[in-house]
Amino acid sequence: MVASTSMPPCRGRMRPVGMPSSANSAAASASSPGATTTNSEVRATPQVYQLDRRSGPIGGRHPVRPVHPERRARPGTMSSDMSEHARPKGAPRRRRRPPKPAEYRTPASTATTVDTPYEPTGFRELGVPEEVDRGLHAAGFAAPFAIQTKAIPVALEGKDVCGRARTGSGKTLAFGVPMLARLDGEAAPRRPLGLVLVPTRELALQVAEVLVPVAAGCDRTVLPVYGGASRHQQIDELARGVDVVVATPLRLIDLLKENELDLSGVQIVVLDEADRMADDGFTPQVEWILRKCTAPRQTMLFSATLDGDVGHLVARYMTDPVEVAIDAPTDTVGTMYHLFLAVHHMDKDRVVASIASGFAKTIVFCQTKRTCDRVEHNLQDLGVKAAAIHGDLAQASRERALKRFTDGELTVLVATDVAARGIDIDDIGAVVHYEPAGDAKDYLHRSGRTARAGRDGWAVTLAEYNQHTQVRILQRALRLDLAPPVEVFSNNPKLKDLHQFRSAD
Structure with a gap:
């Protein structure tokens, strides 16, 4: 004996439910000896069976009752809704809904804006243009830190800068201010003028938050590009044209391979916390990205140490870099x-x-x-x-x-x-x-x-x-x-x- 597991055994006779008596008699006559039924007549009334739980279990199991064809998909049920809204085979896909406004195009800066009339800040003495200095003043920056004092004048001359500084020493403005000051022209769709590579999503957001209010003073835009956020919104923002992209390596490579981004017009490249990217094994990805920046460019690299893979990046992808350091390689903050x-x-x-x-x-x-x-x-x-x-x-x-x-x-x-x-x-x-x-x-x-x-x-x-x-x-x-x-x-x-x-x- 072969036991079937597709449907539980049912006691009693199965007969159509909800059909008129004439249909029942016709079904009975069709099943009686001597009755003749064509194949088309049999196919005309297919039966769908389901468990009948209304009369209670019989012998521990529920009886099975057929469903009338007119009652299979009642309006408002899940089955009818799915059949009505299902896409026919071969039909074109529906167009994607337009993306919601990208809130991160201009992320809220953590710096407190100042409503007082513009007064030149300490950055102006370093040779920073007035429009960038206005952005610094509006963001609440008054005087440069040590690394900024040393790095900004060198970077404003267009030289490659190799900075050794610890986290939290003010590196973001050390490369962000000269980048915004030296960018030339307007960014075309999907062709940024400046690129900042960072190891993590959090750092990408924080760098963008520092640079956005400063960039607003010189009519520039900054966009963080990282994994975990909406890829479609980032693509839409890039299509509108962005001057500076702050990106993590993997998301940037993803966009480059899909031809959603072109780095051939990048004028300035910054590698922030390069030692951390090297420690995480991102050196091959960073080199792949740098090879996509084909135009003559200025390169700035900031790291806590300048040995190992970081030294390899300096030797291969930088031209006569000027080293700027405010501490010893293994020194920490004095306080x-x-x-x-x-x-x-x-x-x-x-x-x-x-x-x-x-x-x-x-x-x-x-x-x-x-x-x-x-x-x-x-x-x-x-x-x-x-x-x-x-x-x-x-x-x-x-x-x-x-x-x-x-x-x-x-x-x-x-x-x-x-x-x-x-x-x-x-x-x-x-x-x-x-x-x-x-x-x-x-x-x-x-x-x-x-x-x-x-x-x-x-x-x-x-x-x-x-x-x-x-x-x-x-x-x-x-x-x-x-x-x-x-x-x-x-x-x-x-x-x-x-x-x-x-x-x-």
Whole structure:
């Protein structure tokens, strides 16, 4: 015996439901012996069967009843709506709805605009044109930082610039101001005049937010192009013509391969945080993009270090670059304090909460996305306003969490290295390494989020009993005093005022 699993067995006789008696008699006569039925008559009344749940189960199963042809698709049901709106085979596809207005064409700048009459800023003394200086004044920039003072005059002369500076030292205006000042002509559709390559989406947004109000003063447009945002809207904006594109490598390559973008007219190229792009393995992609910039161009590169793959980019794609540096290759901010704490695994989150209670904003770096989520939940259970950002979150969620942190709604941001690269917030009081950084370079990039704009900052590393060797390796690489981590518990009052650790020394 062969059992069929396509339809449950049904007891009783199947007969059409809802048909007139004449049809029933005709069906009966057709099934009676001696009756003759043509094939066309049989095909004229096909039957569709479905479970009849109205009369209840029979022997543990529901009977099956046929559906009358006129009752198969009643108006207003899902089946009728699908049949009415389905696209016929071979018919042309419907036209895509026009995109919504792109809000990120001119992203809101984090700088406070100034309504006072124009007065020349300190940038004017560096040779910056008045129209660009007006944009700087409107955005609230008054005086240049050290890296800007050194880099802008050289870049305004059209020379290639190779800048070594830490994150948060003012690199964005160091390359953005001379770029806006030296662009010549108007951008054609899909043919930008300036290109800025950055390693992460967050950095692309932040660079654009700094440059947009300055660009408005000289009638220029800036567009961030990155993955996770609407590709169609970015294409539509490029088709209208954009002067400066701030892009991540992979999304830019995607648009180039689809012929939605042409870099043959780019006059100025900037590689921001080139060492991070090299560390992430983007060097081949960066070189591929640079080969697409076929016109004579000025190239500016900014990085915390200038060795390895970064040195290869400098040697191959830059012409007689002028090196500008404001610090030593492994130096950190002078107002940054380093603290290494020995903690117990079960007490780490409480230690983080105690440290965060002494600062308005704290960033906690974790090695994995799973650790980020766990630390976020544990901190929230302890009453800390915390949120996590990492690669598994949607771009909109990451941007929303970053904005809440920037606006002061959150006191703690838990992040992975990749998600936090490019975060440019000046008033971060402490950076907590939930585990010791993998090497000195990672430690410097993480810690560079604090001690900005002349403020003091703390770089705190939490080490468990089996991580003390990593701490000593980091201390040697950073040329810090070799000292064992200070053993603490979460109830130590010094955690709420880290300066007490310095006074104890």
